[in-house]
Every structure is written in structure tokens, then in C-alpha cells.
Amino acid sequence: MCLGTNGLNRKGKVIIMKIIVTGGAGFIGGNFVHYMLKAHPEYRIICLDCLTYAGNMETLAPVMDNPNFRFCKVDITDREAVFNVFEEEHPDIVVNFAAESHVDRSIENPGVFLNTNIIGTQVMMDACRKYGIQRYHQVSTDEVYGDLPLDRPDLFFTEETPIHTSSPYSASKASADLLVQAYHRTFGLPVTISRCSNNYGPYHFPEKLIPLMIANALNDKPLPVYGKGENVRDWLYVEDHCRAIDLIIHKGTVGEVYNIGGHNEMKNIDIVKIICKALDKPESLITYVADRKGHDMRYAIDPTKIHNELGWLPETKFADGIQKTIRWYLDNREWWEHIINGEYQDYYARMYGNR
Ligand code: NAD
Ligand code: DAU
Numbered sequence: 001m002c003l004g005t006n007g008l009n010r011k012g013k014v015i016i017m018k019i020i021v022t023g024g025a026g027f028i029g030g031n032f033v034h035y036m037l038k039a040h041p042e043y044r045i046i047c048l049d050c051l052t053y054a055g056n057m058e059t060l061a062p063v064m065d066n067p068n069f070r071f072c073k074v075d076i077t078d079r080e081a082v083f084n085v086f087e088e089e090h091p092d093i094v095v096n097f098a099a100e101s102h103v104d105r106s107i108e109n110p111g112v113f114l115n116t117n118i119i120g121t122q123v124m125m126d127a128c129r130k131y132g133i134q135r136y137h138q139v140s141t142d143e144v145y146g147d148l149p150l151d152r153p154d155l156f157f158t159e160e161t162p163i164h165t166s167s168p169y170s171a172s173k174a175s176a177d178l179l180v181q182a183y184h185r186t187f188g189l190p191v192t193i194s195r196c197s198n199n200y201g202p203y204h205f206p207e208k209l210i211p212l213m214i215a216n217a218l219n220d221k222p223l224p225v226y227g228k229g230e231n232v233r234d235w236l237y238v239e240d241h242c243r244a245i246d247l248i249i250h251k252g253t254v255g256e257v258y259n260i261g262g263h264n265e266m267k268n269i270d271i272v273k274i275i276c277k278a279l280d281k282p283e284s285l286i287t288y289v290a291d292r293k294g295h296d297m298r299y300a301i302d303p304t305k306i307h308n309e310l311g312w313l314p315e316t317k318f319a320d321g322i323q324k325t326i327r328w329y330l331d332n333r334e335w336w337e338h339i340i341n342g343e344y345q346d347y348y349a350r351m352y353g354n355r
Helices: 027-039 056-063 079-089 102-107 113-132 168-187 209-218 236-252 268-276 306-308 318-331 333-340 346-352
Strands: 002-004 017-022 043-049 070-071 094-095 135-140 191-196 223-226 232-235 257-260 265-269 286-289
Touching: 017 027, 017 079, 027 043, 027 056, 027 236, 043 079, 056 070, 056 236, 056 333, 070 079, 079 168, 094 113, 094 191, 094 236, 102 168, 102 209, 102 346, 113 168, 135 168, 135 236, 168 191, 191 236, 209 223, 209 268, 209 318, 223 268, 232 268, 236 257, 236 268, 236 306, 257 346, 265 268, 318 333, 333 346
Parallel strands: 017 043, 017 094, 043 070, 094 135, 135 191, 191 257, 223 286
Antiparallel strands: 002 070, 232 265
């Protein structure tokens, strides 16, 4: 099922680039679709998404009438459906965001992570091989590097850090990265890979730390912090990630990996306290719960390469980004209330009920 135009822009403007964006109904993919349609009004964006629990058409509602946008409800593991879209569109670039992305769910049920994250990547690259492509870009994660110790603040993930995964999620993403590199070396597919740190911002599904804490705090519900809350994540505002990918697909060197991060390491507990303060909620809502199995301690990206080679730097400081994000959740209650009032309730009961 596809919605939107199938062909050239209705207004007769020349389309100079066609980009397939997979996973565009999710958090980062959705932000990327919005970003690209604004940044490149002469591009055509074709979104492929099968709308899992994490995919949300409300995220794409603001662009559904844009003549340069097309949505196709397609599972990236469905070879025939993917090839059909390539046959119709002959894209210049593919950016693969589609994935199962939540570590806790990968601990509960790894199988779907292997299928989407690895086989789905293979299908997308096979389509690129068959139809020809200027660039295949794989959206990966800093989690492929494993974690860093808390007592070595001098250590960072560089592109040379060995792959060393902890969860079924990160193992599936690392497998996909290896496959992407293999398709480059063996078949000459023009690929790039980006490995970004934790994102935050609008349209973030409320199973992840920041939106979950905002939604729970607004509903005066307990704020479940895993372990002692001392784990460190390196937070980046989602628009900065989108801008980095835009640069990589246009100016990045084929075959290369680029780390993306803004040197913004924070302990989970400090993030939760910032959210309490911003929403004027008591810290007594904070509840320490059983730790995540295999919980990575610290992530920290060294973004020197993307800065030196492509001139990328983050533009949004965390102090501003978190306020903008909280404001967005206050102004868009319907978006996340639809989610937490739906089937998500079953997941929440399973994940947090006996924790
Ligand atoms: P998300 O879970 O919010 O969205 C994933 C999207 O992919 C959803 O719209 C879902 O419907 C779609 N999808 C899932 N399986 C599919 C399939 N088989 N076929 C088609 N569509 C499918 O994820 P996100 O947080 O936006 O992450 C996007 C990408 O960025 C992922 O590859 C993730 O590994 C990577 N990443 C995420 C972060 C982060 O902080 N969220 C950081 C670095 C990298
Ligand atoms: O680093 C990039 C990764 O960031 C991406 O590859 C993943 O797709 C994305 O989900 C994210 O993974 P994390 O596991 O770091 O994100 P999450 O929001 O699930 O958790 C952030 C931290 O907060 C982590 O240390 C676990 C903790 N946490 C999380 C939840 C949901 C809690 O303490 N309580 C919670 O309820």
C-alpha cells in the first residue's frame, strides 16, 4: 500500500534526487523525513515502513500532503515488495533507519531483531545492487562498540574501536554493519555507515528513557530508574543527527564509517532529576528498579572524524534541547497519549509490573 504521488512533483518542478528512507514512521526516521523535505525542497522522499508498534502515521501527518513525499507500507524483509518500489522509483540514495531499536525488547524477544535488523538490511542492499544506486547509507549505533568503564573518562569510541556487543539488539546492528562492509568490498556497493549516540527530541517513542520519564512525570506515575541510575549516555538532539546524515550521504567517503555524537555525557539519574525540575514534579516519584540484564555502563563518542572531514558540529546544547523536547511533549499530548493508552499498556505491565 502506497500513499502520495507516484512520479514527478505535481507542480512540475524537477526532482533532482530521489531518496528512499526506511523506518520513516519512527522517531529518527520521522525527524529525518521532516528535515529533508525542508532542507531539500527539490528532492523526492519515499518512506518505506511496515508500521510496527514503533511506527506511527501521526508522525508523518504533517508531510502526507507534500507532493514530494510518498509513503509505502512495506516490510523491509519482504523482498518482492521492496523490489517493486525500486522498480517504480529508481532511487538515487537509500537511508536505512528501519530497525527494531529497543534494547529491553531485544532481551525479551531477540528473533525479530535478527530478522529486521540483519535480513532487512540484506534485502535493501540486494535491491540497491539490482537497480543501481549512488549511495546506500546504514544508520547504525554506538552500541556496536559495547561500553566503556565509568572510571576512565579519557576513553571514547572512535571508528577504530573494536565491535564488542552486549545485547541482542546491538549484536544485530553490528551484524548488519559487517554485512554492509562485506557488500562494499565484495560487490562494490557504494555504502556509508554512521554510528550515533543516544538521540532525544520530538516523536520519541515513550518506551525510551527521556520520553518515558516525561510522560510518567506528567501523569504523576513512578519514574523507574534501572539499577543505581549511574549509567552514562551521550545525548544528541535528533535534528543534529539528521543534519549529520544529510552531510554524510552527500559528502561522506564511500566505504567509510562516521561516529556522530556531541560530547554530552550524562548519568541517567541526573536526566530524570532535570525532567522532574522542569515539570515541577517531586523527586520522590523516582523509583529504583531491577537493573537491565547486561546493562552497558557508559557510551561516549569521539566525533573528531566527522568534524574534521565534513565540518559537522552539534548545534543544540542539551540545556536547550531538553527544554524544547519537554515543551513538545506538553504541546503534543495527543501524540503520546494515543500510544500509552493503546497496546503499549501490555508491554508496560510486562516490563515494569514485577520489576
Ligand atoms: P524507532 O523504533 O523509533 O523506529 C523504527 C521504525 O522502523 C518504526 O517506524 C518501525 O515501524 C520501522 N520498522 C521496524 N521494522 C521494520 C521492518 N521490518 N520493515 C519496515 N519498517 C520497519 O527507532 P529509532 O529510535 O528512530 O531508530 C532508528 C534507527 O536509528 C535504528 O536503526 C536505530 O538502530 C538507530 N539509532 C537509534 C538511536 C536512538 O537513540 N534512538 C541512536 C543511534 C542509532
Ligand atoms: O546509544 C544509541 C542507542 O540509544 C540506540 O542504538 C538505541 O536504539 C536506543 O534505544 C538507545 O539505547 P539505550 O538503551 O541507551 O536507550 P534507553 O532509552 O532504552 O535507555 C537509556 C538509559 O536509561 C539506559 O541506561 C537504561 C536506562 N533506563 C531506561 C528506561 C527505558 C532506565 O533507567 N529506566 C527506563 O525505564
